[in-house]
Amino acid sequence: MKYLLELALHFAANINCEKGGCLECRTCRNTLKAKYPNLYILEPVGNSIVVGEIDDLIYRMSISSINNEFKIAIIREAELMSGSGGITFNKMLKTLEDPPDEKCIFILLVEDIDAIIPTVRSRCQAYNWIFKGSAFGNYDERFRSIENELESHLKVLMSDRKNISEALYFSRTISSFIPEIGADIIKKQKKEIEKIKKSGLDKDEIDRIVKKTEDRNDREIKKLTSLIIKHVFDIIAACLEDIIAVIAGGKREALHYTDNYNIISESYKGGSINKYLELLGTIRENKIYASQGINYEIALDRVILGLVQS
Ligand SMILES: [Zn+2]
Structure with a gap:
């Protein structure tokens, strides 16, 4: 960056x-x-x-x-x-x-x-900088659409909590977002490589630059993957916090997604807050794993199933 x-x-x-x-x-x-x-x-x-x-x-x-x-x-x-x-x-x-x-x-x-x-x-002084729109770079639009799809799916799942197979299907859909983003990067990479090959440089030099381009794009895919997963977990965590808030008697205005207030009130009334707190803990742990490139799918299944099962 x-x-x-x-x-x-x-x-x-x-x-x-x-x-x-x-x-x-x-x-x-x-x-x-x-x-x-x-x-x-x-x-x-x-x-x-x-x-x-x-x-x-x-x-x-x-x-x-x-x-x-x-x-x-x-x-x-x-x-x-x-x-x-x-x-x-x-x-x-x-x-x-x-x-x-x-x-x-x-x-x-x-x-x-x-x-x-x-x-x-722990041995560093950390400074946080938020560059507007830069986290996802050129993929802002795609991220927006993933976000919208995710939010509307979660809404459906929360209103129809018996639909376990739909919940699992949804969990798989999320995993499919990642190859889509990867495909974008690979398309971009192909263009770059074509350009390099036409540059008239000698073969060794071309090979070196091509390898460098491929490595850079691999890194980009890895980084975007963990950013998407973290973002997905953040959105699900917001829904869990909303559920907890409603069970605890919170008002509509207190929710991240105020539109979901009625759905949650009907679907989750009388539920146990502890269960959702636990799921929030699972998310917290797995967000860090996602950053380190460790598998996140099992955690995702667990959290989404937890969201629908009583
Ligand atoms: Zn100076």
Whole structure:
């Protein structure tokens, strides 16, 4: 995500600029261009950040800084450290706990903070930035339609709670959203690759760029998948909270989906709040798993069945 990098570069300029980030001096200008000796950017190329890349970063950060400034390492798509069986994350963790010297600053960029293991997260200062509409990038429209479909399906399920097979069918529909998004990305990728092949570069260079494009798109599919799943879980959680609110005697205005008030009042009256609290807990746990690319389907089935069964 280019906004995140821009933000990190401004932050880096602010740290080393004598005037606190004037954006005009040489330090600022070169930092913003990402060409500065005390700045190191780790740009992932494959599907994970491999141990060698982290070793290289740590080595560079151990060299003494120029002009006694801060040495700033920016790791893009930091969630990719989850590869290599966790070795990369562990190396990062050790480095954060015991950096090469006191002039080191590590900036980890990530779109989904849950994708960073808690031990690493706990050693970082987290800043949250919401870029309007940027989380789903070019897929906003598709996300909107998934959202609408999901909300109307949930409405039907909540009004007809005996329909277990419909509930399971619905759970499968959600899984089918993901290949759809993947298909979009692959279509885009085909076009990019055709362009590269026509570029007239030599074969090795073309192969290298094609591989890089494929890897980047794989990463995008993975990231979008976990964003969709998290979003789906968020919408279902909102419905569960609405059910709890109505059972507890809450008013229509208190609901996320005020339109569902009558449906919930009729369908869920006299139900047990505990059961729905439990389902909320299941969602909370599984949202984190989804970020780490772990299977979510079973949890989804469980939550949706829980929603309809009495
Ligand atoms: Zn400056």
